[in-house]
Amino acid sequence: MKPTTVIGFLGSTLDAAKFGPSRWNKWRPTVSICMQEDLRVDRFVLIHGSYHRRLAEIVMQDIREVSPETEVVPHVMDFDDAWDFEEVYGKLLDFARDFPFDPDAQDYLIHITTGTHVAQICLFLLTEARYLPGRLLQTQPRKGTPQPIGTWAVIDLDLSRYDSIATRFAEASAESTSFLKSGIETRNAAFNRMIEEIEQVAVRSRAPILLMGPTGAGKSQLARKVYELKKLRHQVHGPFVEVNCATLKGDSAMSALFGHRKGAFTGAVQDRAGLLKSADKGLLFLDEIGELGLDEQAMILRAIEEGRFLPVGADSETRSEFQLIAGTNRNLMDDVADGSFREDLFARLNLWTFALPGLAERREDIAPNLEYELERFAEREGTRVTFNKEARERYLAFAESPGARWQGNFRDLAASVTRMATLCPSGRIDRAAVDFETGRLARLWSGGNAERSALASLLGEDRLASIDPFDRVQLEYVVEVCRRSASLSDAGRMLFAASREQRRSTNDSDRLRKYLAKFGLDWSGISG
Structure with a gap:
């Protein structure tokens, strides 16, 4: 058997105890790992901050008592803010890159029971990405009378080995694609593949989506289904706002989309929020987006990229965070070529483009x-x-x-x-x-x-x-x-x-x- 190295944080609360015989009645996860009869730990890399140096020395001394064969290697890692995800992840990534891992000669267990929640998440992510070439180790106390040993379990991140998880994932994905198709058992292979891709994009991305296709191909219905799917996943909290851009003409287009302030023009007797503001935290579907004028297109682009726009007659900008789905039955590339559609807006929309076939x-x-x-x-x-x-x-x-x-x-x-x-x-x-x-x-x-x-x-x-x-x-x-x-x-x-x-x-x-x-x-x- 290859020797085993455990890497984990010192638990400033869970590993702490009064120094005396009573501490052996308490479950301390770091010490508990080295007390397991069916787990041999040859080396323990104990990560801790300078502030907890005294506690680390006590824990290392107790490990030597219960497991003399275990070499304990302290590693000092200080954080300005232990709850700053970026800082914690960055320092752990540096640690992983500098550590002399040798997976061919040793097995590695990454202990994720101790440390802040941020540290635990970062250890999980680094292990999943194979920066830490080991398996995840979890420990917990036994139920009943307090005692120091507890239990341990290893988590294998190769989810393909878990048939039940793989099956449930496949079922959930199939349910989502069926939801997007309104439960219709469609038979067209190309269409089904496209819906599967849209399902993945819908649940994993907030980037704009462009739906192309002839009138009546189902763009509006699909956009609403994408919204409902994201709402089921708690990914949107605002409303679904749909507008046919072909109905927005002249000066009223700006007001309808971006809102206006009272007195901005004749007939503006009160403030109007506008459709983009109404879609805040939700999803905005702009059908026939190719019908918008170039000025409206420019403001839409800025609203997508920065979440800000200027209502008609306003002195200050309004914010609205929404996901955009655009629909068109036109060839926008031709419109870009003849100058009737902005190239920069098309480039922003063209990340996820799906062409819906006609019946x-x-x-x-x-x-x-x-x-x-x-x-x-x-x-x-x-x-x-x-x-x-x-x-x-x-x-x-x-x-x-x-x-x-x-x-x-x-x-x-x-x-x-x-x-x-x-x-x-x-x-x-x-x-x-x-x-x-x-x-x-x-x-x-x-x-x-x-x-x-x-x-x-x-x-x-x-x-x-x-x-x-x-x-x-x-x-x-x-x-x-x-x-x-x-x-x-x-x-x-x-x-x-x-x-x-x-x-x-x-x-x-x-x-x-x-x-x-x-x-x-x-x-x-x-x-x-």
């Missing part, structure tokens, strides 16, 4: 997102709607096909699911509903306006323009069902299949006739 690039993720959108509809409307098997397969065949353009990305998908769920009062989306919706999407993506033309031919342009979009979508569906049905009664039975069972008497054709009459339509005009 058309993640067709394998449409199926899990379909279920997610149905769940969102149920939460929002309080009504659960599902697909029948044939309808779901038919919809996915269309949605995943190369011809499905998904120009609005996930917003298009969410709107599509909402329309089908809303227009299926039975709670079951069937093939007819799917065919109607996919036909609508196909016409929309082809650049046509068949739906508007059909209703316009029945109602006229002026009458159609006066109908709310929600009612228009519903009316389109009703007209489509009427045109597919042999009679007014058949159309009524299809449209009111669920609600008719809850009434004692039914007259579906009359109910449909009255609905059409609200818009100035009748059966003969539609079916003919």
Whole structure:
């Protein structure tokens, strides 16, 4: 066996005792190490300050009594402030660099039970970084009757050897990435790898994050999820503040972002904090950051780097510590090249840049997102709607096909699911509903306006323009069902299949006739 060297601080409180026989009834961690039957200590490097020299001599004398084979080497290390992390770490690092370690010939144990908490942390960090090439040693007293020996344990910093720790770490990481994906079991490998990287950045860094991608790709939702993840980890304490920079135009942009003082301009009747101040201790999401003017960009850069900015009309600066996530659907490198976006701000944002793919690039993720959108509809409307098997397969065949353009990305998908769920009062989306919706999407993506033309031919342009979009979508569906049905009664039975069972008497054709009459339509005009 290789000889063992223990390195540790003298415990100015734990190692202290009245000099006399009674001291052997007290647990003193430094002496206790050398009293263990199953631990041979060949050398003990005892670190202490000049002020505790007398206590160190007593402890060294007691070690020689209980363990004559142990060589005790005192090492004086004085601190101006033993609770100054920088000073303690620096002096211990110098000690580690100067010490004649020989790991091939000796084993080293780093005792972290004694010393200030700062010293213990520094010893841990230096051992973890291998500046101290040993293992960590912990000691503690035995429970029950006071006695001097106590117990000891070695901590191995190779965490990969602890299966339970490795498993829990992997599970925690998987939970975090699933959280960022709103629990959706996404299948696109590139997207999943990107989310894993974002998860690591989110919990380990406060640097700005830049999310690039087309409109509707989920930048806003991902930014909010990053905030919620950091809040769960107690890494932010302020609010999530979101602003679409495309809505900030002219002089009002400065006021909205940085605030203003009363009287700064006409209409400034009171002080305004501004969005950056509102995000203090939290997270600020600037969507479409490329829409900001160059002056606003300059002030944003300073606020990121120094945490300070000047409100409009103010004489003194305001402070706000926030993390920034920026979103854009533009190519900021092109904007830098043409001078519409500041190069220094782009450089500051470009440390962590993630390009979110559009839905058309993640067709394998449409199926899990379909279920997610149905769940969102149920939460929002309080009504659960599902697909029948044939309808779901038919919809996915269309949605995943190369011809499905998904120009609005996930917003298009969410709107599509909402329309089908809303227009299926039975709670079951069937093939007819799917065919109607996919036909609508196909016409929309082809650049046509068949739906508007059909209703316009029945109602006229002026009458159609006066109908709310929600009612228009519903009316389109009703007209489509009427045109597919042999009679007014058949159309009524299809449209009111669920609600008719809850009434004692039914007259579906009359109910449909009255609905059409609200818009100035009748059966003969539609079916003919």
